Amino acid sequence: MDITTQDIPETVTSISQAAELTGLTEDTIRYYERIGLLPYADRKPNGHRQYSKDQILGIRFLLRLKATGMTLEEMRHYLELTRQGDSTLSERYTLLEAHNDYIAREIAKLQETQDVIRYKLRHFRELAENPNTDAYDCEVPGDSGR
Amino acid sequence: MDITTQDIPETVTSISQAAELTGLTEDTIRYYERIGLLPYADRKPNGHRQYSKDQILGIRFLLRLKATGMTLEEMRHYLELTRQGDSTLSERYTLLEAHNDYIAREIAKLQETQDVIRYKLRHFRELAENPNTDAYDCEVPGDSGR
DNA sequence: GCTTGACTTTGAGCATACTCCAAGTAGTAC
DNA sequence: GTACTACTTGGAGTATGCTCAAAGTCAAGC
Structure with missing residues (x-):
């Protein structure tokens, strides 16, 4: 960068x-x-x-x-x-701090979704290895699998 | 969640x-x-x-x-x-994988910006402690400080 | 002096993703 | 039967963030 x-x-x-x-x-x-x-x-x-x-x-x-x-x-x-100069320093501090917190929450959200996507990718690989194993109707991370 | x-x-x-x-x-x-x-x-x-x-x-x-x-x-x-069913599994795999990579890049970008913001917040705290120390015209992370 | 190219301003148009509204219907409560 | 509520459809309007186009200026090269 x-x-x-x-x-x-x-x-x-x-x-x-x-x-x-x-x-x-x-x-x-x-x-x-x-x-x-x-x-x-x-x-x-x-x-x-x-x-x-x-x-x-x-x-x-x-x-x-x-x-x-x-x-x-x-x-x-x-x-x-x-x-407006130095008189607003503390307000700017607060704003930047809030944005930093926002970013932290965004990162957490992104990582959670990565977990879900990786789960689905793994599921896809299993389907590719032994197809129509529809026996276990895989339930979870936010979706029914396929 | x-x-x-x-x-x-x-x-x-x-x-x-x-x-x-x-x-x-x-x-x-x-x-x-x-x-x-x-x-x-x-x-x-x-x-x-x-x-x-x-x-x-x-x-x-x-x-x-x-x-x-x-x-x-x-x-x-x-x-x-x-x-369209299972015939599109590999294409969906590719799409999800690409999105996962996109998320990884997003996380990296967010973390870099957190670093820059934390740098600025630290600088603000220093300014608050000993004001108008304009001697060292603080140079870097993406901005001239104030 | 004329063309070319990089700029200028102002205003209109566009893509995305909603959000709201008007007019109508279906079922329940009295 | 009338009112009320929760829905329905279709169409119009809105917010954000650009993006493009028209008409003009200015300086350099020929």
């Missing part, structure tokens, strides 16, 4: 470059700016957007939150607090 | 009961039937839907797939294969 920051220049001078560095499309970056998820970006004299390295890093962090289930609106709220 | 099947009667005689047993709303159950995600349910003489225990268990399994990121369309496809 890119916890590294080495691939990012100090100044990113175009939206296409920003798109490449974040994995977003240009349209999505403009959309995020429009809905206030990203602040109005600096423009060069010709009107084109430019970004600092820190802004790109900020977007990458946002995308982590998004990839782990946070909505754009929640992210927008979090960033609004960030812009 | 309910890996148990004990709370489900052999026959579920109304959509409201089915909703309660699956956690879906009645509207969502009807919607799933409409788009072909669920088969056309048996009706009682008065036209009301009824479900077997196995059908409820089937829905619960579906909801696991959904909760772990499978789309309704993918689920619909999987169920279509199930209806």
